[in-house]
Amino acid sequence: MNPVTGDGAKPQWRVYLALHILMLVYSMAPVCMKQAGRYPTFSLYFCLFFALSILILGAYALLWQQILKRLQLTTAYANKAVTVVWGLVWGIVLFGEVITLKKCIGIAIVLAGVILYSLSEHAGKEAPHA
Amino acid sequence: MPEGQWFYVLVCLAGVFLSSVSQVMLKKAAQKNHKSVLAEYLNPLVIVAYLIFFGTTVISVWAYKGLPLSLGPVLETTGYIYITLFGVLLFKEKLNAKRLLALGLIIAGVLVCAL
Numbered sequence: 001m002n003p004v005t006g007d008g009a010k011p012q013w014r015v016y017l018a019l020h021i022l023m024l025v026y027s028m029a030p031v032c033m034k035q036a037g038r039y040p041t042f043s044l045y046f047c048l049f050f051a052l053s054i055l056i057l058g059a060y061a062l063l064w065q066q067i068l069k070r071l072q073l074t075t076a077y078a079n080k081a082v083t084v085v086w087g088l089v090w091g092i093v094l095f096g097e098v099i100t101l102k103k104c105i106g107i108a109i110v111l112a113g114v115i116l117y118s119l120s121e122h123a124g125k126e127a128p129h130a
Numbered sequence: 131m132p133e134g135q136w137f138y139v140l141v142c143l144a145g146v147f148l149s150s151v152s153q154v155m156l157k158k159a160a161q162k163n164h165k166s167v168l169a170e171y172l173n174p175l176v177i178v179a180y181l182i183f184f185g186t187t188v189i190s191v192w193a194y195k196g197l198p199l200s201l202g203p204v205l206e207t208t209g210y211i212y213i214t215l216f217g218v219l220l221f222k223e224k225l226n227a228k229r230l231l232a233l234g235l236i237i238a239g240v241l242v243c244a245l
Binding site for chain 2 (some may be wrong): 027030031033035036037050053054057062083084086087088090091092094096097099102103105107108109110111113114116117119120125
């Protein structure tokens, strides 16, 4: 049951979809930061990608608040773990990074930790913004 | 891990710590009563917090010069450690076994990824 709204059984697929679109967009912030660093500091493309990453982070901060209004905190924070997976995917797809089995195992452990952390929240209490 | 990468790992971890500090400052500011909406944003605590936040973005760009993208979000999860610490020290939040185990898993996972 959702302690905030009391409608635990009601499907909220629209909110989940919005949350995961937001996570996908948010995962592009580090992509922009990494891309910015590939150009000389203060060059046009450096500034462009840096500004884009700031823009994404700003939009994310605003929209995340809206998600938190509509979803149980623990659920929202547990789903946030997906950004680690996106980092892995973009690393491979966009930057040609080689992922070792060791790294996959490490990421799986981190994911378990983040999800367990979100489950450790006391109902109705504000989750920390990590 | 490649030899020169350690330095950038430390840069990234320092950035995550500073980012947690700015989050805590924003939370402190949010707990105070402000005279107006304008005062909610234009007070020293909030302004410094956003300056630090901007600084952490610069630090991240620097860190990614020497780090694979896939490692960044992993290192960012160390923020949960600081946030928990600040929560206990400054906001009198209670620790529980689940949360300690979760932090243990995060630390273990980060170590497996980075070592």
